[in-house]
Amino acid sequence: QAGLTQPPSVSKGLGQTATLTCTGNSKNVGNQGAVWLQQRQGHPPKLLSDWNNDRPSGISERFSTSRSGKTASLTITGLQPEDEADYYCSAWDSSLSGVVFGGGTKLTVL
């Protein structure tokens, strides 16, 4: 069961901007923020951004993150066909002393 809440699906047009949200509580997202992962069909997840909003090398600047209170957001600008994937957020939960994930958002690029 997901500890963080993500919308199941988002659809946007080619070249548009998509903003995906991830809502937790004061013990996880509200405490240290979230990390974001992209998963394409048949592949392991890939890190897009860590807690410090740092992107690993090779991750496009079109991906950016932010946080407001208990909600973290991933914004993808200039949507491309290859952005079509599942996106997951993750955070450390201090009350559980463990990692929690969101249920994932399936992004469709029309």
Place this chain on the structure above:
Amino acid sequence: QVQLQQSGPGLVKPSQTLSLTCAISGDSVSSNSAAWNWIRQSPSRGLEWLGRTYYRSKWYNNYAISVKSRITINPDTSKNQFSLQLNSVTPEDTAVYYCARDRTGDLHFDSWGQGTLVTVSS
């Protein structure tokens, strides 16, 4: 470049023990900054973190509450790998299991194994 190579059986009988190994190249299981995780994924449960092991002058483990009574994650410094053991499995444990490196200890999951589909069935 870090690579993680998983090995282990794809079929386990109910009530038995699931055992997987993750061999590390390009880093050390004894790294003082990284943490070594097991994560699984199933259609019903999504991504689920199982636990991790890491070294900070001594060895530490953290386990998910949902599996805490059944799980052991062990480092093997002689082979530079770490393992997962999950006891008393049921069909609910059927999932794709991943090992993953957290490079900084802050959920910087930058390297993943290839994934192993483990089916629990008689």
